[in-house]
Amino acid sequence: MTGRLVVVSNRVPSDGPPSGGLVVALHDCLRATGGLWFGTSGRITDDPDDSFAQVQGDGYTMRTFDLSPAEQQGYYLGYANSVLWPLCHRRADLMALNAGDYDTYMQVNRRLARMMAAELRPDDRIWIHDYHFLPLADCLRAEGVTATIGYFHHIPFPATHDMMALPQHDLFPRWMAGFDLFGLQTQRDVAAALEMLRGLPGAELLRDGTISYRDRRFEVRSFPIGIDAAAFAAEAARIDGRALLNFAPDERLVIGVDRLDYSKGLDNRLRAFGRYLRDRAEDAPKASLLQIAPPTREEVDAYQQIREDLERTAGKVNGLHSDLGWTPIRYIHSGVPRDTLAAVYRAADVGFVTPFCDGMNLVAKEFVAAQDPDDPGVLILSQFAGAVEQMASALIVNPYDIGEMARALRQALAMPLAERIDRHQALARGVFRKDVAHWTRSYLDTMDRLSAARD
């Protein structure tokens, strides 16, 4: 490998040790190769200047910049999270379109490109993460940057039909073409991206898989992200999750873990659990649902109603089915430390992962990694999670079909040990082999191949 690795992500772990799968993976990569990590500091300042603060990482350097209150609003809460996020999650109806937000989003990308260009070298390999920075390569090219630039889109690629609802949809191909490698989570996403590019004036899909668009060539490929499965499994075995939960010995546990986001299908999940309780036979296992769902992005309008709706549904189900000693749905609004979370997954009989739309869904992989291989729980997984392409041995459900999800719960809770072990072995093989280190390696190897081909 030649050249420095330069990573860009919206947030940089400059205020403490890195945590979370992606941040740890990028940290490990940078530690091995040296290099730079650019991103926002998390601080909002009234009049941020055009310079980076420097924070020394372990073998690499972080360069952070502050946002002004108007940038936080227009770039982050506005265009990124109130336009691109719903667009990419099949909820174009929730887009809050506002020309000012788009302008601010572009201003932040241009400002960052200007600041970065002064520090970059031609042989750097630049790896940009996520929808906050879709136009960043195009802005860097305008600043004269010729280095190899890759991008990874952690969320789904929008369907062509939805894309038409984005006022800037005609700019999207140009943003993509600024990169040399446009990475996506799944084959389904690659198909959606190619569908958009096919037939576009000025675009040509070449035989070797590259795309030529105006004066640029780039590749679109899938790199399904993984987790640090070995570390997570070790964490899960350290604490006794059942002791933490104070469950009755015969009580079975169904677990859901999600940010409170409209893409996660939470209300339908709770209703499906209610249907399971309504229809279960007298002697069927007594199962409780533990839903861990910390609120996020509460400043964004589309998120304000979710918590209320969910509490209403949970209250209704609990009102119908609780008895003096038992409340079937337990609902936690806060974040949970990772070691506790890992132990709770391991204690669970069923992982209930039913998003309407999800780039990958790391919770599904964490649930599998955390299980006891000799007595594993069962994963129920939405057909609309990106993870489904790699996790065919889960019980696959349609998150819009309450009856089907209730039946899957019944099947999971009654599943014989031999079948649970078979399914878990097949799932675990993928989760442990295709872990986050595999993901970073395969992405960077592809970038290296592309830069070698250009030299």
Ligand code: ADP
């Ligand atoms: P998304 O990126 O859309 O939030 P993912 O399922 O891919 O969805 O990733 C969510 C990550 O956040 C997982 O690593 C999960 O463990 C973590 N997480 C979600 N809720 C909590 C919580 N309440 N406490 C701690 N970690 C959480």
